[in-house]
Amino acid sequence: MLSRIILLQLASTAVFISAQTPQTPGGCTTNSFTIPSWFIQELEYTPETRHVSFQILNRPANISTTASCQASDKGWNNCETKDDDFFAQVLIEGTIAQISVNHTWECTDRNLSTPLKFVAAGKNTLNLDNSNQIYTPEISPLLIRGSLYEPVQVTPVYAPGPIAHNKLGCLDSSARPSWTLSHIWYSDTIGDGLESVSSRVFNLFLVNDITGYEASCMHGSLSNDIGPTTLVCYGAEFQEPYPNRYTISTTASFDPETFLFSFSQTWYCDDQNPAKPVQITASASSTIPLQCNTKESTDYNEQPTVVKACQPEAEVLGMEGSITQTAALPPYAIEDPVPRADGCTISSILNPVWTFSHFSLASNAETTTVTFEVILATARRGFQYPIPVSVTIPHAGDAVYYPCEIGPDGENEAPLWPYECSVKYAADTKEIVLSAAWACHDLDDKNSINFKGISTTQVNSPLSCEKDAEGLDVCYTEDTAFTWRADIKNVTWSSAPKQA
Ligand SMILES: *[C@@H]1O[C@H](CO)[C@@H](O)[C@H](O)[C@H]1NC(C)=O
Ligand SMILES: *[C@@H]1O[C@H](CO)[C@@H](O)[C@H](O)[C@H]1NC(C)=O
Numbered sequence: 001m002l003s004r005i006i007l008l009q010l011a012s013t014a015v016f017i018s019a020q021t022p023q024t025p026g027g028c029t030t031n032s033f034t035i036p037s038w039f040i041q042e043l044e045y046t047p048e049t050r051h052v053s054f055q056i057l058n059r060p061a062n063i064s065t066t067a068s069c070q071a072s073d074k075g076w077n078n079c080e081t082k083d084d085d086f087f088a089q090v091l092i093e094g095t096i097a098q099i100s101v102n103h104t105w106e107c108t109d110r111n112l113s114t115p116l117k118f119v120a121a122g123k124n125t126l127n128l129d130n131s132n133q134i135y136t137p138e139i140s141p142l143l144i145r146g147s148l149y150e151p152v153q154v155t156p157v158y159a160p161g162p163i164a165h166n167k168l169g170c171l172d173s174s175a176r177p178s179w180t181l182s183h184i185w186y187s188d189t190i191g192d193g194l195e196s197v198s199s200r201v202f203n204l205f206l207v208n209d210i211t212g213y214e215a216s217c218m219h220g221s222l223s224n225d226i227g228p229t230t231l232v233c234y235g236a237e238f239q240e241p242y243p244n245r246y247t248i249s250t251t252a253s254f255d256p257e258t259f260l261f262s263f264s265q266t267w268y269c270d271d272q273n274p275a276k277p278v279q280i281t282a283s284a285s286s287t288i289p290l291q292c293n294t295k296e297s298t299d300y301n302e303q304p305t306v307v308k309a310c311q312p313e314a315e316v317l318g319m320e321g322s323i324t325q326t327a328a329l330p331p332y333a334i335e336d337p338v339p340r341a342d343g344c345t346i347s348s349i350l351n352p353v354w355t356f357s358h359f360s361l362a363s364n365a366e367t368t369t370v371t372f373e374v375i376l377a378t379a380r381r382g383f384q385y386p387i388p389v390s391v392t393i394p395h396a397g398d399a400v401y402y403p404c405e406i407g408p409d410g411e412n413e414a415p416l417w418p419y420e421c422s423v424k425y426a427a428d429t430k431e432i433v434l435s436a437a438w439a440c441h442d443l444d445d446k447n448s449i450n451f452k453g454i455s456t457t458q459v460n461s462p463l464s465c466e467k468d469a470e471g472l473d474v475c476y477t478e479d480t481a482f483t484w485r486a487d488i489k490n491v492t493w494s495s496a497p498k499q500a
């Protein structure tokens, strides 16, 4: 049962903020790894001459060129581009055009003297509007998402975007926003101020009727005696594996004296045109018809309290609001991944370094077991931790590689440590040579990249040794927290599936 309640609508004016430049922050290198893609704009097709012209803009590098093509043949036709680093083709059938782009570019934002070269390719389809002599696209710009081929083969994962952003009707229905409220509960517990504590609790569940977005709003101890108190509202947005650049947000307040509940919510729609996503903010305000019962009770300490408990008669209430602001977002911005600090892949390519710690030796008459912990040094470690690696080396052995035993990884999904390694160790100099293979799939979860490299390092910390209970000579770094970093050299990579 949905009972409509009387609304005190906020006086509102819709404000339209114009679009910003279609760029994502993050720098050429970061963006080239995360959004290798192009915009096709200003496309024109003349059926009579079968001539096509358009502009291609590389989004991460902000480089553009113009393309001119003679779509005379069935199938793909090569285009002429002003900039030779772009290679474009078109295919036109009736009012459907396909465009393919293959582009080589460089970024110098990380290292001016050593540019990093990228190669990416992709294609997409667009519908042409043929109401004029010259056909133009129905949606512009057109987004072409690419796969990287160099420096590594990666097809980046895009974000899902906030719930229902592309649901048919999202934008149209947003003109008359409404919500369904349920689980409304307000209680005011009055203690004696000595033994029993006073507290006020308010909570409700708010569902946006257009997007289906569910927010839970609450306050555990309404403090103000009079006037509205801010509530905390949250939904499922924190559980997304690929964080969205734009997230739905709700701010709300409740006045315990008048039962006035007010809120403002921001959501996103691009169902009509993904090149023109819209951010919508609406607010609503209404007195909730709460019915209260007051009774004497006891708290968890068995102390006497007076509890006023309030609920509306209806289980669910409807609430209508009005738009207070709409803003145009950059084209296709809603599903763009958030540029993040360097993770496994970018660190492995640009600045591969192992972080070592917890070095120890355990020797008996024949062998020494060398143990240390290791993790890839990266700015975005997530929930990864260093893993212990050990090798057992015969005293009589040569300075050759011995295979590692890699510690239990706790079934970790995206480890930052080797899946395979071997170690040379020189007892006299405490030099470790670690030859290791590791895998990254932080940018492309379907295709992991396998890296290999060699790190030569010395344990530059005094060891303290003792005989343990089993008669082994055991040595540790005196400073048990001693941690050091060593570059990984001769790094090579491939996108072949990793060996078991
Ligand atoms: C992209 O390039 C254009 C033209 O070269 C320039 O006007 C614009 O400011 C650049 N945008 C960014 C974000 O660098
Ligand atoms: C892109 O172009 C390069 C250089 O012309 C070529 O080697 C490569 O195979 C092309 N890649 C794709 C996916 O078309």
Ligand SMILES: *[C@@H]1O[C@H](CO)[C@@H](O)[C@H](O)[C@H]1NC(C)=O
Residues within 6 Å of the ligand: 110, 111, 112, 113, 114
């Ligand atoms: C840039 O690259 C060169 C050559 O690889 C290297 O020697 C230099 O240290 C790098 N500079 C920075 C700031 O990383």
Ligand SMILES: *[C@@H]1O[C@H](CO)[C@@H](O)[C@H](O)[C@H]1NC(C)=O
Residues within 6 Å of the ligand: 454, 456, 489, 490
């Ligand atoms: C790295 O490669 C160079 C050139 O191939 C080689 O001379 C060097 O020994 C390699 N380094 C290691 C630690 O294997």
